Amino acid sequence: MIDETAGGEGVAGAPALREIFAAALAAVDPAVAVGREAAVVRERYRSGGFTRLVVVGFGKAAPAMGRAIEEQLGELVSDGLLITRYGHGGRPLSRLACAEAGHPLPDAAGVAATRRLQALVAGAAAGTLLVTLISGGGSALLVAPAAGLSLADKLQTTALLLRAGAAIDELNAVRKHLSLVKGGRLAALARPAALSALILSDVIGDRLDVIASGPTAPDPTTYHDALAVLDRYRLTGQVPVAVSAHLSAGAAGRLSETPKPGEPLFAAVSNRIIGSNRLALAAARRRAEQLGYRPVIVSDALAGEAVTAGRWLAEQARSFRLGSPGTKLCLLAGGETTVTVTGAGRGGRNMELALAFAREIAGRSGISLLSAGTDGSDGPTDAAGAMADGSTVSRAKALGLDPVACLADNDSYGFFARTGGLFITGPTGTNVMDLQIVLLD
Numbered sequence: 001m002i003d004e005t006a007g008g009e010g011v012a013g014a015p016a017l018r019e020i021f022a023a024a025l026a027a028v029d030p031a032v033a034v035g036r037e038a039a040v041v042r043e044r045y046r047s048g049g050f051t052r053l054v055v056v057g058f059g060k061a062a063p064a065m066g067r068a069i070e071e072q073l074g075e076l077v078s079d080g081l082l083i084t085r086y087g088h089g090g091r092p093l094s095r096l097a098c099a100e101a102g103h104p105l106p107d108a109a110g111v112a113a114t115r116r117l118q119a120l121v122a123g124a125a126a127g128t129l130l131v132t133l134i135s136g137g138g139s140a141l142l143v144a145p146a147a148g149l150s151l152a153d154k155l156q157t158t159a160l161l162l163r164a165g166a167a168i169d170e171l172n173a174v175r176k177h178l179s180l181v182k183g184g185r186l187a188a189l190a191r192p193a194a195l196s197a198l199i200l201s202d203v204i205g206d207r208l209d210v211i212a213s214g215p216t217a218p219d220p221t222t223y224h225d226a227l228a229v230l231d232r233y234r235l236t237g238q239v240p241v242a243v244s245a246h247l248s249a250g251a252a253g254r255l256s257e258t259p260k261p262g263e264p265l266f267a268a269v270s271n272r273i274i275g276s277n278r279l280a281l282a283a284a285r286r287r288a289e290q291l292g293y294r295p296v297i298v299s300d301a302l303a304g305e306a307v308t309a310g311r312w313l314a315e316q317a318r319s320f321r322l323g324s325p326g327t328k329l330c331l332l333a334g335g336e337t338t339v340t341v342t343g344a345g346r347g348g349r350n351m352e353l354a355l356a357f358a359r360e361i362a363g364r365s366g367i368s369l370l371s372a373g374t375d376g377s378d379g380p381t382d383a384a385g386a387m388a389d390g391s392t393v394s395r396a397k398a399l400g401l402d403p404v405a406c407l408a409d410n411d412s413y414g415f416f417a418r419t420g421g422l423f424i425t426g427p428t429g430t431n432v433m434d435l436q437i438v439l440l441d
């Protein structure tokens, strides 16, 4: 998946950090993950007596997943459409069409592509198996505003929630109740066809109803929950009038709810998580062991401010070092942190975490860290993340760089670009959040 990585020069553990990260990524390569499931889909198709196989997909990994389906099940595929982010389509597919659209904010191209996808799904008759490929970013890319709402209404609501710092389950509880396809409604549209969803999870806890706003999963949330989210972030009076009117009408029972757990329509739906951060962590653990480290997964749900997470990881490193002197250890964490931007610099959550970590371990030998996004991008930069060790801060100071000032300015990219810690992979084709690898040599 990644042929070559660059960066991390001067960081003591860089070669092992790179190897462990590459092993984690290989385990969640969409082609490998879809390949593992292809036999299950083929068997369902055969034993269920299906006569047509239609493929739809949406998310950042949709093209890679679609390509794997073509390779494994190509002769069965009658039709299909994928929707991905601008610039992520890659080389043309042979049986599936691929449309590109706006992400993280949806756009008119997304609405148009979703209309085509809805037509394909609604037209699937009994005897059709609809293979649905779902990955992170799906909420923005599969976009069909509910009746009475416009794309602008959805855009404004999403932007307000993102800026207010709403968690992904909260954001998606609202999105599900403003949509014709999210929150299980795509599965409803597919009836009487049967549906097999293959899902690459990019959310902590792998909740089916949260990943890409759960278009094929039962939705445990309600219009009341969506209104409660707006209330929690004091956005009730700020979202467009059409949005609050829609949610209030739903809460008053005047609109149909999203399909709920236990509804008969889900009897024909199989939702399978084929790749996740936990799977990546498990592969990282195996590779670390092969390299002679004792691996410890210290968190599979690392969230909150990146700086706080970086300090916490440094604290873990110090206490594991104290508790097991002389043992080669590999501490592993996974999840997705956030950055509250107050400065004018460039950076991303992984680089910011690594900078905070570097400050805490400054001057110590035998500790190194890699923090990186599995999709190969960290914030609006060309880096996946950064590496740091006990010499990072002194290298920075020798260059006249002040780590505290860089952190205050959210300029972690500038910091690591000059100290040599940037970790660059290019787009990896997958997305299962972030990984942190700490080596204690």
Ligand SMILES: O=C(O)[C@H](O)CO
Pocket (backbone or CB within 6 Å): 135, 136, 137, 138, 139, 140, 168, 172, 202, 203, 210, 211, 212, 213
């Ligand atoms: O699309 C989304 O909703 C996020 O990437 C979480 O899956």
